[in-house]
Amino acid sequence: MSLTAGTKLGPYEIQSPLAAGGMGEVYKARDTRLDRTVAIKILPSHLSENPEAKQRFDREARTISSLNHPNICTLHDVGEQGDVGYLVMEFLEGETLAERLRKGPLPVDQVLKNGIEICEGLEKAHRSGVVHRDLKPGNIMLTKMGAKLMDFGLAKASQAGATATSGLTATLTTPPGGHPLTAQGVVVGTFQYMSPEQVEGQEADARSDIFALGAVLYEMATGKRAFEGKTVASAMAAVLERDPAPIFSLQPMAPAALDSTVKTCLDKDPDERWQTAHDVKLQLRQITVGRLQPGVIGSTTVGLAAAPRKQNRPYLRWAAIALIAAAAAAAGYFAHVSHPAPPVWGGLNVTGELGEEGSFVLSSDGRQLAYVAADPQGRLLIWVRKLDSPRGLQLEGTSGAEYPFWSADGRSVGFFADGKLKRIEADGQNLQTVRDAPNGRGGTWNRDGLIVFTPNAVGGIAKVSAAGGTAVPITQTGESMNHRFPHFLPDGHHFLFTQAYGKRGQDGIYMGSTESPEFKLISAGASSNAAYASGYLLLVRDGKLLAQPFDSRRLQLTGAPSLVSDGVRTAFDRRVADFSVAQNGTLVFLSAMAGGQRLVWFDREGKELGVAVPDIGNPTSGLLVGTLSPSGERVAVARSRGTGSDIWMYSLQTALGTRLTFTDDFNESPVWSPDSNNIVFTRNLTDHYELRLKSVFGASEERMLVKSTGNTLATAWSRDRRFIFYAGDVFGANGKAQGVVLDMEGGSHKAMVATPSQGNVFGGSFSPDTKWVAYLSDETGRLEVYVTSFPNHLGKWQLSTGGADGALGTIWTGTGPQTEVVFRDLQSHLISVPVREQGGSLSPGAPRVLLGGRSLASSRFTDLTRDGKRILAGLPQENASTPLTLLLNWTKNLKR
Numbered sequence: 001m002s003l004t005a006g007t008k009l010g011p012y013e014i015q016s017p018l019a020a021g022g023m024g025e026v027y028k029a030r031d032t033r034l035d036r037t038v039a040i041k042i043l044p045s046h047l048s049e050n051p052e053a054k055q056r057f058d059r060e061a062r063t064i065s066s067l068n069h070p071n072i073c074t075l076h077d078v079g080e081q082g083d084v085g086y087l088v089m090e091f092l093e094g095e096t097l098a099e100r101l102r103k104g105p106l107p108v109d110q111v112l113k114n115g116i117e118i119c120e121g122l123e124k125a126h127r128s129g130v131v132h133r134d135l136k137p138g139n140i141m142l143t144k145m146g147a148k149l150m151d152f153g154l155a156k157a158s159q160a161g162a163t164a165t166s167g168l169t170a171t172l173t174t175p176p177g178g179h180p181l182t183a184q185g186v187v188v189g190t191f192q193y194m195s196p197e198q199v200e201g202q203e204a205d206a207r208s209d210i211f212a213l214g215a216v217l218y219e220m221a222t223g224k225r226a227f228e229g230k231t232v233a234s235a236m237a238a239v240l241e242r243d244p245a246p247i248f249s250l251q252p253m254a255p256a257a258l259d260s261t262v263k264t265c266l267d268k269d270p271d272e273r274w275q276t277a278h279d280v281k282l283q284l285r286q287i288t289v290g291r292l293q294p295g296v297i298g299s300t301t302v303g304l305a306a307a308p309r310k311q312n313r314p315y316l317r318w319a320a321i322a323l324i325a326a327a328a329a330a331a332g333y334f335a336h337v338s339h340p341a342p343p344v345w346g347g348l349n350v351t352g353e354l355g356e357e358g359s360f361v362l363s364s365d366g367r368q369l370a371y372v373a374a375d376p377q378g379r380l381l382i383w384v385r386k387l388d389s390p391r392g393l394q395l396e397g398t399s400g401a402e403y404p405f406w407s408a409d410g411r412s413v414g415f416f417a418d419g420k421l422k423r424i425e426a427d428g429q430n431l432q433t434v435r436d437a438p439n440g441r442g443g444t445w446n447r448d449g450l451i452v453f454t455p456n457a458v459g460g461i462a463k464v465s466a467a468g469g470t471a472v473p474i475t476q477t478g479e480s481m482n483h484r485f486p487h488f489l490p491d492g493h494h495f496l497f498t499q500a501y502g503k504r505g506q507d508g509i510y511m512g513s514t515e516s517p518e519f520k521l522i523s524a525g526a527s528s529n530a531a532y533a534s535g536y537l538l539l540v541r542d543g544k545l546l547a548q549p550f551d552s553r554r555l556q557l558t559g560a561p562s563l564v565s566d567g568v569r570t571a572f573d574r575r576v577a578d579f580s581v582a583q584n585g586t587l588v589f590l591s592a593m594a595g596g597q598r599l600v601w602f603d604r605e606g607k608e609l610g611v612a613v614p615d616i617g618n619p620t621s622g623l624l625v626g627t628l629s630p631s632g633e634r635v636a637v638a639r640s641r642g643t644g645s646d647i648w649m650y651s652l653q654t655a656l657g658t659r660l661t662f663t664d665d666f667n668e669s670p671v672w673s674p675d676s677n678n679i680v681f682t683r684n685l686t687d688h689y690e691l692r693l694k695s696v697f698g699a700s701e702e703r704m705l706v707k708s709t710g711n712t713l714a715t716a717w718s719r720d721r722r723f724i725f726y727a728g729d730v731f732g733a734n735g736k737a738q739g740v741v742l743d744m745e746g747g748s749h750k751a752m753v754a755t756p757s758q759g760n761v762f763g764g765s766f767s768p769d770t771k772w773v774a775y776l777s778d779e780t781g782r783l784e785v786y787v788t789s790f791p792n793h794l795g796k797w798q799l800s801t802g803g804a805d806g807a808l809g810t811i812w813t814g815t816g817p818q819t820e821v822v823f824r825d826l827q828s829h830l831i832s833v834p835v836r837e838q839g840g841s842l843s844p845g846a847p848r849v850l851l852g853g854r855s856l857a858s859s860r861f862t863d864l865t866r867d868g869k870r871i872l873a874g875l876p877q878e879n880a881s882t883p884l885t886l887l888l889n890w891t892k893n894l895k896r
Helices: 051-065 097-101 108-127 206-222 232-241 256-265 277-290 314-330
Strands: 012-021 024-031 036-042 075-081 084-090 094-096 140-143 146-149 344-351 360-362 368-374 380-386 393-395 402-406 412-417 420-425 432-436 443-445 450-453 462-465 482-488 494-500 508-513 516-524 530-533 536-541 544-551 562-565 579-581 586-590 597-603 608-613 626-628 634-640 645-651 657-659 666-672 678-684 689-695 703-708 713-717 723-731 737-743 750-753 761-766 772-777 784-789 796-798 811-815 818-824 830-838 841-844 862-864 870-876 881-888
Touching: 012 036, 051 075, 051 084, 094 097, 097 140, 097 206, 108 140, 108 146, 108 206, 108 256, 108 277, 206 256, 206 277, 256 277, 277 881, 360 402, 360 579, 360 586, 368 402, 380 412, 402 443, 412 443, 450 482, 482 508, 482 530, 494 530, 516 536, 530 579, 536 579, 562 881, 626 666, 626 862, 634 666, 634 678, 645 678, 666 713, 678 713, 713 761, 723 761, 737 772, 761 811, 784 818, 784 841, 811 862
Parallel strands: 443 482, 645 666, 737 761
Antiparallel strands: 012 024, 024 036, 036 084, 075 084, 094 140, 140 146, 344 881, 360 368, 368 380, 380 393, 402 412, 412 420, 420 432, 443 450, 450 462, 482 494, 494 508, 508 516, 530 536, 536 544, 544 562, 579 586, 586 881, 597 608, 597 870, 626 634, 634 645, 645 657, 666 678, 678 689, 689 703, 713 723, 723 737, 737 750, 761 772, 772 784, 784 796, 811 818, 818 830, 830 841, 862 870
């Protein structure tokens, strides 16, 4: 049926038609609940009674609902009215790639930019087990926010053993700008973009999408289809037998490396193509960043080779690259060749889920990688991998490790765990505790056996002998400032570090000395740690990895920064980014879009009850990534997008996500109102922080509740709706961050100190009757959990004894006289402490480990239902691996 303007489908009002094809009709509509524009897709009338078409329509809904990514069109809702089933999707303003190609080929820089974005979307689909099978220009939308993949109606799961689609099952779509290739019963897809194995009716896997990607990239660069044919037979023959003309023969200014990359995508043998979209993305990035000379057929392009025939093992490709790199480094290749080789891009899939940002580091000689990743039991341990080996060595005794760093000789690894600074040899021997470090934030180790480190989340930097002993302070800070992530310069005395949480304009990269408390600003406005290698200072700003010439003798910058890569994963709240550099020209970093988590229900004993949301994208890290609504029907999550983050809401009934914030800033720490209709969250802007209130149904405009020059994070809203607990903004006389309560009664928004403490306070929660407040404080030198009465703070009880993990804060659940406070310990176990009020005093019970002792070290989301009977945890995707990007000889094309 065709829909007319004004037609209602549930809460959606049709406004106008957008597009129509053989398998669907798309309309522009208005969501009357959220007052937003959406796109509605329905089956055309001639297929409404076709069971196979309905099955495909349902499959598209299930497929898109499992994919949350900036380069994939978002599915908001599904519905049925009468005999009309419909999908409610993100309304995209822009034009399809097919429409754009009618105007001619795209400029090379746009081919590379959009090509990388298409790869990002495909990579997400493939990592989620979905093969698109119909990638073509008509299914790619170009928007102001980048390229987005659409129409997953032909997609299928890529699990081993899935039945191949063989056959004459769908109608060939009309190529854009061309004439229909009419035929009754043709293979699934569109011939000009189908792989040879699809044309032959064989099973399609992710490599079939790589072939289609190559055909799309070819057409973007040349304005011509890679495979033409006036009839179905001739189109099939072109795909099966012929190779397209070289790109540079049609576009002389195109880089020869682009032609090589596309040719590998279009290989007739799936085993000879790039094996993943991640591989193709690396090649396009190499061309973009390397600024390769255009139009020279003989240009040398060193890249990651396509997989050997009959081998689809990422670690084998890595091992080959790593062996070459190690051999070259051992021979002093990078230092002595008269004509330096161009950059070489490669990939490394780390088995298991990496820890939070700052979890991996290269040894100084570039031969080894130390990283923190989850083992099969969910424990976060240190692994050490030699770059000429496909596997890492698990170092026992390092459970709960954070922020690893190498000794200068590459024989030992320093790290933080259990409130201590520790060290262990790279072969797993001789584990030692060096010094207390209640909440460590990075270290560096020089040739003289001196470790410079940050012992606490707030405060200055100290030094200690690697053999142990007394820690001597080096730098001092004021207010809530922190000096963190030190990195020795070549002289072994001066070091770089990051200053965070100071007054605006004071944050940035500084340089200190082991011999003096004085320090000076090197680079303002950085949002990460810094490192030095090969004559460059490296740091991340707004998600972009930058390299700036730095004279290590004169200790000053000597040139402008150059872009190495964008979209590097960064924890802005902790000022640490995922990159590491060695002195031999080796660089490793992690994309902001890598990973992804799912939400899983558990009972208190640890029995898995089911997956609530298959994919919540890439949650941010740090305190309070997301929360479960009091109604138990929805969750709010802060999702990273590389250069910022947004708040998303997911329905636990449909698993569908809705984006709630639409700014370029960091939107973090969503907290639900007691009626589940609003959230309060933090927005980090250029010169200040804001605590903001927003309706999740779009019924009202956002409101700013608090404006502060210091970090401001809300963690709880009292059940009586009156108080919001947040940390930051107001500081005690001792310069420490205090827990603050915002009184919402009468709209006064009065702020009051809620937690008396000599330390920093955050992560607060209210008891169900709002008579008590639980919170975290580091007043003893490490984080512990406390409870005090509210609002008078009469009395104080310590609930934890072995330290607490600041990533969760506190959660107060239950009703009546028997309630409980839940938190995470330093081993990432979920701990429950029952509390009972007796005569105006509090009586804590014995702590109990929940989830059967399961570690939540790799979880970025944890919450409990209001009654405390079920636990919702974010877990890595099944069989997860984390793809790191390796870049050799990375300085070759940088400006000095």
